[in-house]
Amino acid sequence: MRHIISILIENESGALSRVAGLFSARGYNIESLTVAPTEDPSLSRMTLVTRGNDEIIEQITKQLNKLIDVVKLIDLAESEHIERELMLVKIKTTLESREEVRSMVDIFRGKIIDVTPSSYVVEMTGHSSKLDAFIHGCAADSIIEVVRSGPTGISRGEKGLHL
Amino acid sequence: MDINEVVYQTFFPAAGKIIILGGFFEGSILELSGGHILVQCLKDEGVEYVFGYPGGAVLHIYDAIFHQEDVKHILVRHEQGAAHAADAYARATGKPGVVLVTSGPGATNAVTGIATAYMDSIPLVILSGQVPSPVIGSDAFQEVDTVGITRPCVKHNFLVKDVNLLAETIKKAFYVATTGRPGPVLVDIPKDITDPNIKVPYHYPEKISMRSYNPVVSGHKGQIKKAVELLLSAKRPIIYSGGGVVLGEAHRELIELTRLLGFPITQTLMGLGAYPAPDPLFLGMLGMHGTYEANMAMHESDVILAVGARFDDRVTGKLTEFCPYAKIIHIDIDPASISKTVKVDIPIVGDVKPVLEQMLELIKAGNLKPDSEELKAWWDVIESWRQVDCLAYDRDSGLIKPQYVVEQLYQVTGGNAYVTSDVGQHQMYAAQFYHFNKPRRWINSGGLGTMGFGLPAAIGVKLAFPDADVACITGEASIQMCIQELSTALQYNTPVKIVNLNNRYMGMVRQWQEFSYQCRYSQSYMDTIPDFVKLAEAYGHVGIRVEQPEDVRGALEEAFSLKDRTVFLDFVTDRTENVYPMIEAGKAHHDMKLRVAPSAPLDRELS
């Protein structure tokens, strides 16, 4: 099953490689990983998407907790949560295709943030599956490049992952 | 000059400006360079010995060491030896071992020793020099990414970026290394951090807390209660204890609990000594080379109490057939050890000692007792397994049997020696035939299985306990991996006895090749084995070669009577001997390969 693990970790150099190293050394898979400092610059928040059965996920969370730099973590998949991913897509356009791309972007509530005579850059956020759907909807040969942040997430309700 | 200032000037001739704010030592602030701070931290931490080897990146530190005598430096001959010696010092004393190496090759040479300590959860603090901060990342002379290289084999590591944080970082290193599940912690120190010209106020924190690190201690009360209830309802119980009992200093509690319940107990290779081996409740070691009775009892048990043991694959054998009838209680300080390979029924995360204490209290306070009839029936079955006499070997052989040498060593030392070992058949004979009756006496590399561990380890132990008998049981292949430490043994006068079970083979490898590769002994022997007697003599020690069984006892007695000499005993043993019993890779506990011993009736069913 897919799990989203949200981690509060000391914002030390090397913290990221400890997490990445753990996954490669123990053969766990990482689908995506995002990281940035929080409102407290001494802490980083990491969101890691992985897959595995219950036993593997249990080991992953235990092993992550064992890292000295990890302050706290939760598995967002265990409760109600919100997930968002940011995507930037550069799309090749022709006079004929422009209208169609614009309406696609509207349907998916994206924004066109850069325009040239032959291309658009589209910005879109949402659940990863929505971003997948958008890409799927574009003509395959029209996509010049895709940049995705990987999902980040937060739990619903007033409880949160903080010190 | 203030009197305090005079005192400090005397103690620290190389120290800088001194600011005295209060009374004698209280509240005073001392300004020191990074090198002196490091040495002062070690003193304040109560460190007796540092095992190390100098080089460019640590010269400032070595200069600070030169100016004092409280922390004694042991100069090894190879950095691997430093790590093993410090590791064994820690295993024998329970105090953290300290290692000091230079950057680049100094650090990489230490890695095998660090990984060895990591796999067996041994508290070590490794101080490594690094190239100066400004040139890190430029492929500077003797630069390696030590933090990166060691990351997977340390509990934690630090790169010091500011001399003002040095003392606090050292405190954190000792704190992390020695608390929770112990392990090695490395502090990488760029050369500019120890610059003698940069002095900063020194303060060694007495206590430290880290928001990201809070190891658990006491176990969950409800879980402990459930565990006790399950134990008392067991019909075929067994206690399976491991290195965690040694690390957690809980042998007294383990002994009391085992005797109170009257349950059979088996121990892992790392647990040996916590429960006294000569005791009738002890079934011997379990696992790949464990006894028939221990493995059969595990297999047939209905309740297992696992204490500070981590269900290693050498212990469990084939996982899908591991202990099919048992409910398992598991006490471990590291949650990640629990249900890692084997699913357990009652996990208890906590330090063994307080958890066992709570169990004892509950059992004593309650009125439930183990069912004595069921237990008696269980013991009857176990006794029948014991009759198999799985460790029997040919005592009439004209060749020296390695088991016999270990038995004689046990007798000559009254069972009281510290025994270190290398890796191979000799290690298993030591585990099977030296009946350890105290914890911290059996010093070996279990998790990583590092050949070369034994000799430097013996030196580390002898430094810790100069009056104790220290023996290193080794093989002719293993001993050559750190043989250079014979020189260290002479320099620091650490008279250890090396018991070389010389079978002219990498016996353990040869045994696997005999069983699984139709005796194709590919590269498992060396044509050119040195003359160990001459070699010992060349290093300034005594060498004795023993070729006849009848000379074994006398040679051992002679070696131990030479109290102040390191003696290399080269026993020429039967080169065809194998370690039995053996659970071959991928097989289950009840599927053991046994020796068909001359003393055993041939028509019995083996499993």
Ligand SMILES: Cc1cc2nc3c(=O)[nH]c(=O)nc-3n(C[C@H](O)[C@H](O)[C@H](O)COP(=O)(O)OP(=O)(O)OC[C@H]3O[C@@H](n4cnc5c(N)ncnc54)[C@H](O)[C@@H]3O)c2cc1C
């Ligand atoms: C050639 C060779 C053959 C071997 N054959 C065998 C064999 O036949 N049988 C065998 O048993 N081993 C054998 N080994 C050793 C094996 O590889 C493992 O090292 C060993 O089984 C692990 O022992 P352990 O389970 O006691 O764990 P250890 O490695 O000692 O780990 C200790 C456990 O206790 C926990 N712990 C630590 N401190 C505490 C505390 N204070 N409170 C609670 N828990 C704590 C830790 O978290 C960890 O889970 C062999 C090794 C070699 C090299």
Ligand SMILES: Cc1ncc(C[n+]2csc(CCOP(=O)(O)OP(=O)(O)O)c2C)c(N)n1
């Ligand atoms: C550093 C290292 N390299 C290789 C091995 C694999 N290995 C395990 S036992 C062994 C042979 C040991 O031979 P010896 O020291 O003579 O002991 P014996 O088994 O003959 O008693 C080898 C090569 C190891 N454990 N460690």
Ligand SMILES: [Mg+2]
């Ligand atoms: Mg050999």
